[in-house]
Amino acid sequence: xxxxxxxxxxxxxxxxxxxxxxxxxxxxxxxxxxxxxxxxxxxxxxxxxxxxxxxxxxxxxxxxxxxxxxxxxxxxxxxxxxxxxxxxxxxxxxxxxxxxxxxxxxxxxxxxxxxxxxxxxxxxxxxxxxxxxxxxxxxxxxxxxxxxxxxxxxxxxxxxxxxxxxxxxxxxxxxxxxxxxxxxxxxxxxxxxxxxxxxxxxxxxxxxxxxxxxxxxxxxxxxxxxxxxxxxxxxxxxxxxxxxxxxxxxxxxxxxxxxxxxxxxxxxxxxxxxxxxxxxxxxxxxxxxxxxxxxxxxxxxxxxxxxxxxxxxxxxxxxxxxxxxxxxxxxxxxxxxxxxxxxxxxxxxxxxxxxxxxxxxxxxxxxxxxxxxxxxxxxxxxxxxxxxxxxxxxxxxxxxxxxxxxxxxxxxxxxxxxxxxxxxxxxxxxxxxxxxxxxxxxxxxxxxxxxxxxxxxxxxxxxxxxxxxxxxxxxxxxxxxxxxxxxxxxxxxxxxxxxxxxxxxxxxxxxxxxxxxxxxxxxxxxxxxxxxxxxxxxxxxxxxxxxxxxxxxxxxxxxxxxxxxxxxxxxxxxxxxxxxxxxxxxxxxxxxxxxx
Amino acid sequence: xxxxxxxxxxxxxxxxxxxxxxxxxxxxxxxxxxxxxxxxxxxxxxxxxxxxxxxxxxxxxxxxxxxxxxxxxxxxxxxxxxxxxxxxxxxxxxxxxxxxxxxxxxxxxxxxxxxxxxxxxxxxxxxxxx
Numbered sequence: 001x002x003x004x005x006x007x008x009x010x011x012x013x014x015x016x017x018x019x020x021x022x023x024x025x026x027x028x029x030x031x032x033x034x035x036x037x038x039x040x041x042x043x044x045x046x047x048x049x050x051x052x053x054x055x056x057x058x059x060x061x062x063x064x065x066x067x068x069x070x071x072x073x074x075x076x077x078x079x080x081x082x083x084x085x086x087x088x089x090x091x092x093x094x095x096x097x098x099x100x101x102x103x104x105x106x107x108x109x110x111x112x113x114x115x116x117x118x119x120x121x122x123x124x125x126x127x128x129x130x131x132x133x134x135x136x137x138x139x140x141x142x143x144x145x146x147x148x149x150x151x152x153x154x155x156x157x158x159x160x161x162x163x164x165x166x167x168x169x170x171x172x173x174x175x176x177x178x179x180x181x182x183x184x185x186x187x188x189x190x191x192x193x194x195x196x197x198x199x200x201x202x203x204x205x206x207x208x209x210x211x212x213x214x215x216x217x218x219x220x221x222x223x224x225x226x227x228x229x230x231x232x233x234x235x236x237x238x239x240x241x242x243x244x245x246x247x248x249x250x251x252x253x254x255x256x257x258x259x260x261x262x263x264x265x266x267x268x269x270x271x272x273x274x275x276x277x278x279x280x281x282x283x284x285x286x287x288x289x290x291x292x293x294x295x296x297x298x299x300x301x302x303x304x305x306x307x308x309x310x311x312x313x314x315x316x317x318x319x320x321x322x323x324x325x326x327x328x329x330x331x332x333x334x335x336x337x338x339x340x341x342x343x344x345x346x347x348x349x350x351x352x353x354x355x356x357x358x359x360x361x362x363x364x365x366x367x368x369x370x371x372x373x374x375x376x377x378x379x380x381x382x383x384x385x386x387x388x389x390x391x392x393x394x395x396x397x398x399x400x401x402x403x404x405x406x407x408x409x410x411x412x413x414x415x416x417x418x419x420x421x422x423x424x425x426x427x428x429x430x431x432x433x434x435x436x437x438x439x440x441x442x443x444x445x446x447x448x449x450x451x452x453x454x455x456x457x458x459x460x461x462x463x464x465x466x467x468x469x470x471x472x473x474x475x476x477x478x479x480x481x482x483x484x485x486x487x488x489x490x491x492x493x494x495x496x497x498x499x500x501x502x503x504x505x506x507x508x509x510x511x512x513x514x515x516x517x518x519x520x521x522x523x524x525x526x527x528x529x530x531x532x533x534x535x536x537x538x539x540x541x542x543x544x545x546x547x548x549x550x551x552x553x554x555x556x557x558x559x560x561x562x563x564x565x566x567x568x569x570x571x572x573x574x575x576x577x578x579x580x581x582x583x584x585x586x587x588x589x590x591x592x593x594x595x596x
Numbered sequence: 597x598x599x600x601x602x603x604x605x606x607x608x609x610x611x612x613x614x615x616x617x618x619x620x621x622x623x624x625x626x627x628x629x630x631x632x633x634x635x636x637x638x639x640x641x642x643x644x645x646x647x648x649x650x651x652x653x654x655x656x657x658x659x660x661x662x663x664x665x666x667x668x669x670x671x672x673x674x675x676x677x678x679x680x681x682x683x684x685x686x687x688x689x690x691x692x693x694x695x696x697x698x699x700x701x702x703x704x705x706x707x708x709x710x711x712x713x714x715x716x717x718x719x720x721x722x723x724x725x726x
Contacts, residue, residue, distance in 0.1 A: 260687070261658075264707075264708045265687050267709050268617070268708035269620060271709045272621075272624065272709075272710070272712065273620060275711075276623060282623075300709065301709075
């Protein structure tokens with residue numbers, strides 16, 4: 001379709017010659033063009049001459065041509081017909097027409113039908129002709145590119161509309177017309193346009209980049225996303241039929257609900273029935289019967305754990321697990337989490353070692369969730385170890401992180417299985433028969449989810465027959481890290497909501513008021529925003545950082561002015577950075593606010 | 597055991613529409629010296645509680661006619677039954693049960709699957725509470 005790229009004029013290196021097909025029945029006029037073009041050194045022109053339309057069409061079919069220069073009046077074709085036939089033969093090749101004084105109207109009409117330009121014979125000089133040819137080639141290329149881009153919405157199978165501030169449709173693609181044929185008739189009363197001006201108004205004011213709504217039209221469910229285009233003062237809306245996806249989601253939710261509720265009742269009854277026989281409520285039981293019933297009850301308990309783990313993982317995956325973050329004494333937490341394993345370690349004659357450097361080791365996280373992480377990993381290590389022991393270690397690492405390690409001298413994991421360790425329902429190797437909880441196949445997937453919720457990373461190293469070590473990082477407690485963690489949370493949320501986020505760095509000069517007093521003053525200044533989600537003030541080495549969700553630079557400046565007034569003891573200064581306008585990561589936003 | 601003497605026998609009303617569950621709870625509680633009343637739906641359960649004045653009511657959350665929440669609310673509203681402790685028995689993992697206890701008036705809750713020792717401990721605690 002598109003002609004090969006070909007620079008219109010060369011710089012240092014001479015560009016390849018421009019291949020011109022000249023269709024002209026008058027040999028004098030043809031010679032004139034050939035002579036004029038031959039004078040041009042850069043670009044060079046390579047002219048093929050045809051004196052009839054038919055010869056021209058043949059040449060077009062045979063040779064690559066960059067541009068056609070054609071007379072409209074030829075012995076075998078006249079007027080606009082000449083252009084139309086050349087154009088039909090090679091729609092991608094730009095055409096410049098040459099006309100006499102008398103048929104300029106034909107030429108104009110041809111331009112309306114797609115000819116690039118026309119020249120009036122007799123007024124042609126070398127420079128003009130060369131320029132007209134080069135422009136024609138360039139313009140044709142730009143047109144092709146535009147029509148290619150226009151085909152994106154035009155050929156998109158999903159409806160796309162552009163709506164102005166009053167809710168009038170200024171563009172709709174063919175998919176809109178086929179899927180919503182009643183749109184023109186219903187206009188503003190159509191569900192797609194209902195409340196459109198209000199939504200666009202909110203987009204303008206809230207500084208969100210887009211907003212999404214769900215619509216039920218007939219028996220189908222649609223998601224409609226609005227993007228406000230500032231300069232054009234319109235919103236583009238993208239509509240997608242999500243009926244099937246919603247049905248699948250509903251089925252998944254129903255399934256989780258069934259798991260949580262319907263499976264527990266029969267499980268509970270079965271377990272209690274086994275227990276009653278086992279407990280001798282219904283008469284004496286033999287040793288062998290006790291053994292079998294205990295196996296059955298252990299498996300019932302395992303099933304209960306799988307059900308709980310499934311619920312946990314589905315909550316984690318749906319982003320419905322929130323952290324109750326606090327300053328956590330990691331050394332104490334590790335000792336507490338591992339103490340529960342000591343009886344089993346003694347029973348299995350395994351060593352259970354905790355290695356923590358002297359001095360405080362504090363992280364910023366959710367204590368309950370961190371206990372779960374250590375319990376999962378240590379429990380796992382114990383299960384697959386029959387000789388040697390398990391070591392739990394934690395120590396400060398680079399850049400404000402703490403690296404934790406749970407290492408065992410157990411079975412190990414084969415190299416080919418290592419990448420699958422954190423997948424759901426992946427269990428490698430059978431645990432030894434001697435006691436211990438039976439696995440769910442979900443523990444490591446949950447562990448990974450919990451570590452990542454803390455913005456840490458987890459990895460595993462293992463050698464078959466020698467043991468396995470899990471390494472993971474947790475944010476060490478420091479003013480800087482608390483800041484980083486909340487900023488990461490805020491950036492993730494803004495990215496998910498397609499919303500803006502502004503960061504204000506408040507600098508308090510040396511000798512200024514105590515940090516607590518500054519924080520109080522800032523909280524006071526933020527009072528009228530209190531209760532608004534996503535407004536958070538945190539101490540920083542420089543003074544404080546304020547996170548403002550759904551706030552642009554202008555909004556952040558207003559808040560900063562209020563803070564400047566509220567801190568009366570000294571003159572504070574401030575710098576801001578806004579997501580996604582200036583940066584897209586937590587680190588960059590903070591760096592920008594600090595660099596200014 | 598004192599509890600097994602007829603005089604000291606405490607009466608527990610268990611309301612659940614699952615007959616297998618009812619049989620097992622009844623067996624377990626009777627083996628531990630309690631007298632057990634049962635009902636398979638909420639209305640019958642409520643009526644039985646008012647007429648027989650048990651020492652403890654245990655209700656499943658989802659039962660026909662009146663659900664466990666409604667039974668508890670009505671028992672707490674009625675001055676003749678307001679003093680009877682009500683425990684919630686549920687398979688739900690998603691509801692905030694501590695919150696339900698506070699707002700609706702349950703004295704305790706027990707999640708399914710349960711351990712018999714845990715069930716008996718909760719019952720004993722509720723029956724000896726002042």
